[in-house]
Amino acid sequence: MPLGANTSSVKRLLGLLAVLTALLLTVALSHAVGFTYASFNSGSGNRTNVVGNDSLGAPTLAVPTPSGAGASATVALSWTLPSGDPANQSVILRGASACPPGSFSTVTTVGTTSYTDTPGAAGYYCYEIEGKLGNWTSQASNQRTVTVYELPVLIQKAHREATAATSVSATFSADPVANHLLVAIVGGMGSTVINLPSGWSSAINESGTPSQAIFYKISAGSADKSVTVTTGTATALDLRLLEYSGIKTVSPLDQTGSATGYDGAPSSGSVTTAQSVELLVVGSTSDGNAYTTGWSNSFTLELDTHGHGNNKYDCSAADNIVYATGTYSSNATVAGGQPGNWRGQIASFKAGPN
Amino acid sequence: MRTLATFNAQTTNPSNVFGDSTLTMTNVAGTVVSGSNCTSETYNGTCATVFSSSSTDLIPGAADKSNTITITYTGRITTGTFGLYAANYSSKASGSSPTLCTATDPASKINLQVKQGSTIVYPTSGSGYGTLAGFATTYTGTGSLLHLKGGTNGSGSTDVWATNNSSVFTINVNLDSTADNPYQGCQSQADLVWYASQ
Numbered sequence A: 001m002p003l004g005a006n007t008s009s010v011k012r013l014l015g016l017l018a019v020l021t022a023l024l025l026t027v028a029l030s031h032a033v034g035f036t037y038a039s040f041n042s043g044s045g046n047r048t049n050v051v052g053n054d055s056l057g058a059p060t061l062a063v064p065t066p067s068g069a070g071a072s073a074t075v076a077l078s079w080t081l082p083s084g085d086p087a088n089q090s091v092i093l094r095g096a097s098a099c100p101p102g103s104f105s106t107v108t109t110v111g112t113t114s115y116t117d118t119p120g121a122a123g124y125y126c127y128e129i130e131g132k133l134g135n136w137t138s139q140a141s142n143q144r145t146v147t148v149y150e151l152p153v154l155i156q157k158a159h160r161e162a163t164a165a166t167s168v169s170a171t172f173s174a175d176p177v178a179n180h181l182l183v184a185i186v187g188g189m190g191s192t193v194i195n196l197p198s199g200w201s202s203a204i205n206e207s208g209t210p211s212q213a214i215f216y217k218i219s220a221g222s223a224d225k226s227v228t229v230t231t232g233t234a235t236a237l238d239l240r241l242l243e244y245s246g247i248k249t250v251s252p253l254d255q256t257g258s259a260t261g262y263d264g265a266p267s268s269g270s271v272t273t274a275q276s277v278e279l280l281v282v283g284s285t286s287d288g289n290a291y292t293t294g295w296s297n298s299f300t301l302e303l304d305t306h307g308h309g310n311n312k313y314d315c316s317a318a319d320n321i322v323y324a325t326g327t328y329s330s331n332a333t334v335a336g337g338q339p340g341n342w343r344g345q346i347a348s349f350k351a352g353p354n
Numbered sequence B: 001m002r003t004l005a006t007f008n009a010q011t012t013n014p015s016n017v018f019g020d021s022t023l024t025m026t027n028v029a030g031t032v033v034s035g036s037n038c039t040s041e042t043y044n045g046t047c048a049t050v051f052s053s054s055s056t057d058l059i060p061g062a063a064d065k066s067n068t069i070t071i072t073y074t075g076r077i078t079t080g081t082f083g084l085y086a087a088n089y090s091s092k093a094s095g096s097s098p099t100l101c102t103a104t105d106p107a108s109k110i111n112l113q114v115k116q117g118s119t120i121v122y123p124t125s126g127s128g129y130g131t132l133a134g135f136a137t138t139y140t141g142t143g144s145l146l147h148l149k150g151g152t153n154g155s156g157s158t159d160v161w162a163t164n165n166s167s168v169f170t171i172n173v174n175l176d177s178t179a180d181n182p183y184q185g186c187q188s189q190a191d192l193v194w195y196a197s198q
Helices: A003-038 B004-011 B014-020 B132-138
Strands: A041-052 A065-067 A074-080 A089-095 A105-110 A114-117 A123-133 A144-148 A153-171 A181-188 A201-206 A211-218 A226-245 A253-262 A267-272 A278-286 A291-295 A300-307 A313-322 A327-335 A341-350 B025-029 B038-042 B044-047 B065-073 B081-090 B110-116 B119-122 B166-175 B187-197
Touching: A041 B025, A041 B065, A041 B081, A065 A144, A074 A123, A089 A114, A105 A114, A153 A300, A153 A313, A181 A278, A181 A313, A181 A341, A201 A253, A201 A341, A211 A226, A211 A278, A211 A341, A226 A278, A226 A300, A226 A313, A267 A278, A278 A327, A291 A300, A291 A313, A313 A327, A327 A341, B025 B044, B025 B187, B065 B187, B081 B132, B110 B132, B132 B187
Parallel strands: A041 B044, A267 A341
Antiparallel strands: A041 B187, A065 A074, A074 A114, A089 A105, A089 A123, A123 A144, A153 A226, A181 A211, A181 A226, A201 A211, A253 A267, A253 A341, A267 A327, A278 A313, A278 A341, A291 A327, A300 A313, B025 B038, B025 B065, B038 B044, B065 B166, B081 B187, B110 B119, B110 B166
């Protein structure tokens, strides 16, 4: 190839390269200018900011503590809020049945974590607590069932004694109220079998010298106004009748106890109750000269009959309402001599509701 | 309007980025809840998170929960647009309690106030509170900004930020006293994006 031809080719090539380079530079510069000034912006971000609302946790309701019975009974409630919970109040809710009730009613709202409620009547109640803060209320606490027992009340009492007889009858002054508890305490000065009247139940029935029984039944009403008790052999008899309201109508009897002795003050024996509110009924029969003037440990003497000389005897009935489970007994206080042979008995009956 | 895609393109050309990115700023939180401050100038930095569910724990009618963000403009070019918007907004964020939070729009009860210095810039009425829902659905991007004044703490003109202009922004939030049970355990989420352009 001639040198001139080569030189010419190189020049053409260099010329083309120069044109291409110029084009590329032009494109590059125009892009750079456009990029810089047409699209220029900047920013910074504070990312993933979360604004969270607090919430109220469910309180925990401790086992309530009922006190008393009937309309004046109280229920002590205490509860805890979850740790760090923002609730500044608590709503106390009560349902009128065992848990779970059909509905709850608000008792009150308090700024504390304890409250003593007075439901106002015997019955079963269900409690729960809600935390509160402004418009917020928490989910409800656990539920607790509370039993407010009825207050047993002596409605009426009656008494009759018989000498050397095999039966004795006593009559209430008024018709007993249906579903009330009737208690019959029968004493025989001698050793005899005491027969259970039809329709009645025996709490305790002991023969000896003296003999005594405590019978009971849930009243059917006017048909139970009079009661007759018979014995196996003739002896001096004493029948004491008592009518109480506020006792369970199903399986009312809880426990019985008894004691016997000679001289010294009669004792009831003891019972250990299974329910907090119970009626304790005590009866005693003795063949001595002494007569009962009272019973210890807050028992109330309800009936006492006694004779002297050739017809010496003493029969009494007493009762007490207790508000806590425990072991209970009572001793008679006597006057007028020594009681002689005596038998004391005690029966405990469960307050309602069933 | 260019977005982060433009910046991503810039990163492929370092000389363009640093030669041209004169619209930069720093972003420093009063309290860093998580992440870290952008104390060095940035044009697209992810800076500190200023609120978290645990740092707020709002209850109805209670006092504000607050944090501050100091924005300092470090660019060499005076801006033509400068503002704030919310991104990645969720009124009912995934952290909400599925059992307690039954409100459909929890952020509607989150009262929000943004101050630039001592001046309330949101709500734009200059007083009281708007809501997070209102803010986040109004200021949704670079085309819908809460425009901010330059100078020191907003002493200048709207959108005009010159080099070293700086403002302390205070973000106040509270839960409205009318928020009832459905608002318990709710969480609302949003990014705060500070935007500048020529």
